[in-house]
Amino acid sequence: MKLNPHVSVDCVIFGFDSLSLKVLLIDRNLGLKTNKQTAPKSLKLPGSLVYDDEDINTAANRVLKDLTGLENIYLQQFHVFGSPKRLNKKEDLAWLQSQTKMKINRVVTIAYYSLIKLHLSLPCEGKVIWHDVMNLPELAFDHNEIVQKGLLTLRLELNNKPIAFELLPKKFTIRQLQKLYEIILGKNLDNRNFRKSISKWEHILSLKEKEMKVAHKPAQYFKFDKRIYNKMNKEYLTEQ
Amino acid sequence: MKLNPHVSVDCVIFGFDSLSLKVLLIDRNLGLKTNKQTAPKSLKLPGSLVYDDEDINTAANRVLKDLTGLENIYLQQFHVFGSPKRLNKKEDLAWLQSQTKMKINRVVTIAYYSLIKLHLSLPCEGKVIWHDVMNLPELAFDHNEIVQKGLLTLRLELNNKPIAFELLPKKFTIRQLQKLYEIILGKNLDNRNFRKSISKWEHILSLKEKEMKVAHKPAQYFKFDKRIYNKMNKEYLTEQ
DNA sequence: ACAAAAGTGTTCGCTATACACCCATGA
DNA sequence: TCATGGGTGTATAGCGAACACTTTTGT
Numbered sequence: 001m002k003l004n005p006h007v008s009v010d011c012v013i014f015g016f017d018s019l020s021l022k023v024l025l026i027d028r029n030l031g032l033k034t035n036k037q038t039a040p041k042s043l044k045l046p047g048s049l050v051y052d053d054e055d056i057n058t059a060a061n062r063v064l065k066d067l068t069g070l071e072n073i074y075l076q077q078f079h080v081f082g083s084p085k086r087l088n089k090k091e092d093l094a095w096l097q098s099q100t101k102m103k104i105n106r107v108v109t110i111a112y113y114s115l116i117k118l119h120l121s122l123p124c125e126g127k128v129i130w131h132d133v134m135n136l137p138e139l140a141f142d143h144n145e146i147v148q149k150g151l152l153t154l155r156l157e158l159n160n161k162p163i164a165f166e167l168l169p170k171k172f173t174i175r176q177l178q179k180l181y182e183i184i185l186g187k188n189l190d191n192r193n194f195r196k197s198i199s200k201w202e203h204i205l206s207l208k209e210k211e212m213k214v215a216h217k218p219a220q221y222f223k224f225d226k227r228i229y230n231k232m233n234k235e236y237l238t239e240q
Numbered sequence: 241m242k243l244n245p246h247v248s249v250d251c252v253i254f255g256f257d258s259l260s261l262k263v264l265l266i267d268r269n270l271g272l273k274t275n276k277q278t279a280p281k282s283l284k285l286p287g288s289l290v291y292d293d294e295d296i297n298t299a300a301n302r303v304l305k306d307l308t309g310l311e312n313i314y315l316q317q318f319h320v321f322g323s324p325k326r327l328n329k330k331e332d333l334a335w336l337q338s339q340t341k342m343k344i345n346r347v348v349t350i351a352y353y354s355l356i357k358l359h360l361s362l363p364c365e366g367k368v369i370w371h372d373v374m375n376l377p378e379l380a381f382d383h384n385e386i387v388q389k390g391l392l393t394l395r396l397e398l399n400n401k402p403i404a405f406e407l408l409p410k411k412f413t414i415r416q417l418q419k420l421y422e423i424i425l426g427k428n429l430d431n432r433n434f435r436k437s438i439s440k441w442e443h444i445l446s447l448k449e450k451e452m453k454v455a456h457k458p459a460q461y462f463k464f465d466k467r468i469y470n471k472m473n474k475e476y477l478t479e480q
Numbered sequence: 481a482c483a484a485a486a487g488t489g490t491t492c493g494c495t496a497t498a499c500a501c502c503c504a505t506g507a
Numbered sequence: 508t509c510a511t512g513g514g515t516g517t518a519t520a521g522c523g524a525a526c527a528c529t530t531t532t533g534t
Binding site for chain 1: 244246292293295296320323348
């Protein structure tokens with residue numbers, strides 16, 4: 001099974017820690033033996049060339065699984081970056097050739113975004129960097145552009161698909177949900193209006209459970225019910 | 241300059257003739273000398289492999305220009321089709337190899353959709369088929385799937401971008417605009433409510449001109465003003 | 481008692497929807 | 508004069524936005 005040197009996938013993996021939105025980055029100098037202390041960080045998105053007989057979605061899932069051990073994760077293609085100038089930085093091309101041991105001229109990359117629950121402990125700790133999605137440093141290739149486009153896509157899809165719940169723990173408070181919306185949309189929301197609108201969403205169920213040991217009125221926990229969501233959504237689509 | 245045998249672009253080119261939404265197809269048996277009369281139609285979307293040093297957007301524009309002579313046309317990437325099984329039909333693979341004279345294993349294709357004004361006379365008449373977008377016959381490769389996804393994308397973007405005017409003549413009637421919306425959205429709209437809502441769109445200007453020689457009350461012509469649209473849209477985006 | 485976040489209602493303007501008739505023209 | 512599509516207004520329900528205070532807990 002041979003890697004195709006012309007087509008790759010790159011994953012923008014988002015996570016949410018109740019305070020800010022993070023993106024998973026890899027330091028490609030981390031494994032180097034030389035200059036361990038002094039080597040500058042060289043951050044990039046996780047990605048891979050695609051195998052000759054591999055579906056591109058499978059390739060994106062493979063990258064995600066190899067890195068985090070997770071499967072059946074929300075993962076969606078959002079844009080192709082196909083400029084021949086993508087590899088113009090010398091160090092990027094050099095790194096790619098040394099990694100793959102292939103001669104590489106140009107790579108068209110298909111960008112995916114993925115949403116994972118950051119509070120779960122993953123087997124990739126230490127090997128990866130969760131960086132705040134705002135104020136990213138310069139990344140390899142055109143990866144800054146890819147993250148920006150991914151964030152924009154996330155923002156546009158927030159109102160069409162139940163993606164917020166992919167980023168939150170199974171039980172969450174309204175405050176957490178609102179904070180997540182505020183970060184992704186990039187604006188503050190009115191707490192009363194927010195509660196009012198989600199109280200109409202039948203796919204959000206309140207649990208009996210409340211927060212414990214917090215120095216304020218404890219918040220109610222809620223959960224997302226996928227079955228109800230799908231049922232409602234189906235009705236909505238068919239009545240049009 | 242060499243074609244890259246792994247990456248292609250395919251274009252779903254939509255047109256609107258005031259009655260139905262059409263898609264541009266090519267009969268790849270049309271040029272064959274043998275069986276001129278009896279050869280079955282073998283329809284496909286226009287597309288091309290990408291040159292080694294060519295940007296993918298440039299490649300899509302090239303396909304469009306070569307076919308229609310048109311430049312600066314609305315053209316947008318919407319999905320990548322990357323299953324290794326895309327070329328599973330024997331006749332598809334054979335045709336591709338004979339066309340390109342290259343050995344081809346798998347091709348990842350980036351699908352674009354494009355909107356053109358069908359009432360303009362194009363240099364491709366006779367060479368292409370404008371087929372109603374509904375009830376398409378079986379197309380080559382996975383091109384049926386590509387058209388369906390393109391149509392879905394068009395539907396979703398209709399409310400976010402001024403794409404309807406790319407399909408209409410420069411001056412158009414409200415009825416034409418409504419008909420286009422109805423076809424793309426797949427449902428009937430109330431004429432009074434439709435007129436009411438677009439009368440609020442400041443980027444649609446009524447012209448002095450009316451229809452002539454029609455056997456009913458002549459309709460007012462309108463035009464789309466891109467400058468006003470951009471101004472409004474900019475204000476909308478910044479005030480969020 | 482205080483700090484800190486949870487939770488709760490009302491008003492107003494806008495928008496979506498439903499619905500029926502007269503008008504201008506060519507044939 | 509008839510057939511054809513153009514063009515018009517009103518009433519209602521629901522939604523989004525603005526806005527301030529009380530409640531519950533831990534310290």
